[in-house]
Amino acid sequence: MTxxxxxxxxxxxxxxxxxxxxxxxxxAGSLHAPDAxxxxxxxxxxxxxxxEGVSIWVVPSAAITASSPDEKDSFFEPAGDKPYxxxxxxxIPDGVKHL
Amino acid sequence: MSTVPATRSAALALxxxxxxxxxxxxxxxxxxPVLEEEVALANIALDLLGQARILLSLVGxxxxxxxxxxxxxxxxxxxxxxxxxxxxxxxxxxxYFSTYQHLLYARLAAGGGAFAPLAAKAVKETAYHRDHAExxxxxxGDGTTESHDRMQRAVDALWxxxxxxxxxxxxxxxxxxxxxxxxxxDWQQLESDWLASVSGVLERATLAVxxxxxxxAWAAGAGRxxxxxxxxxxxxxxxxxxxRSHPGxxx
Numbered sequence: 001m002t003x004x005x006x007x008x009x010x011x012x013x014x015x016x017x018x019x020x021x022x023x024x025x026x027x028a029g030s031l032h033a034p035d036a037x038x039x040x041x042x043x044x045x046x047x048x049x050x051x052e053g054v055s056i057w058v059v060p061s062a063a064i065t066a067s068s069p070d071e072k073d074s075f076f077e078p079a080g081d082k083p084y085x086x087x088x089x090x091x092i093p094d095g096v097k098h099l
Numbered sequence: 100m101s102t103v104p105a106t107r108s109a110a111l112a113l114x115x116x117x118x119x120x121x122x123x124x125x126x127x128x129x130x131x132p133v134l135e136e137e138v139a140l141a142n143i144a145l146d147l148l149g150q151a152r153i154l155l156s157l158v159g160x161x162x163x164x165x166x167x168x169x170x171x172x173x174x175x176x177x178x179x180x181x182x183x184x185x186x187x188x189x190x191x192x193x194x195y196f197s198t199y200q201h202l203l204y205a206r207l208a209a210g211g212g213a214f215a216p217l218a219a220k221a222v223k224e225t226a227y228h229r230d231h232a233e234x235x236x237x238x239x240g241d242g243t244t245e246s247h248d249r250m251q252r253a254v255d256a257l258w259x260x261x262x263x264x265x266x267x268x269x270x271x272x273x274x275x276x277x278x279x280x281x282x283x284x285d286w287q288q289l290e291s292d293w294l295a296s297v298s299g300v301l302e303r304a305t306l307a308v309x310x311x312x313x314x315x316a317w318a319a320g321a322g323r324x325x326x327x328x329x330x331x332x333x334x335x336x337x338x339x340x341x342x343r344s345h346p347g348x349x350x
Contacts, residue, residue, distance in 0.1 A: 031135050032135060033135060037234065046138055049138075
């Protein structure tokens, strides 16, 4: 752990992996890498070494804008008592996939 | 080696390359510059170990071959036994060997000979090893003054081991129909492809292509004949110690 280019100098990246059976990329974790190309390779080694994935995205963590835990109530609570927003009153026809 | 069929002799050479480099890379565990890179090197080591197991199983009992042979019975190239050095030395060794291995395995895979099924699987792994080494060579060579100087020193230091891989390997040099003339691996073509690829990477990395000899009279094909460099004995002692002290140990 010595050297001039220390780990702390490298930006953090968020890794999204589309699994073999999945339709969308899901967040797998994060890692440090000097640039996007190396982040992609590190992600391949860290998160898909047991054949978990068929596609990887890496995104600079700094590029993500996240909701604040302080805003949790105003953001999410109003949806809680409005069951009519959920499509639970429909019968799902046989053969409809990906729901 | 005259009593050993040619394909077994070739399997031993290729298997020892993979086994010894795998062990060298494994020595980075716990010491790599960053965690992400440690996993990357371990992954490459495990790919190589998998190749070694298949190849050595063609020759005999894999544990017996890995742990009970004396130094002079190993047929690996001298480049793979060289110590890890700093990260740049490890990467230079990776660049030189994985470029060679990828070019060779691509030929074996296309040839339909005894090693084609193994090579077809391994060539995907070696493509990644080669890419990993190239990406790092570009970044270290074209990085800071410090990383550039270290990478230059590393590619210079290992250059004298880069002639040996192109000495024909018994069992790979005829009858596999891998090249256009159907006479096995064209080693001269392999060597010129290797030189073009490695020189291209070094130049893109703003590194000077080393000018020294790529082999000496003492070193041409030496590893393949069982003649190894001084650091190899130390590495072998470490690798074999447990098995020799506790035969059959498992956990």
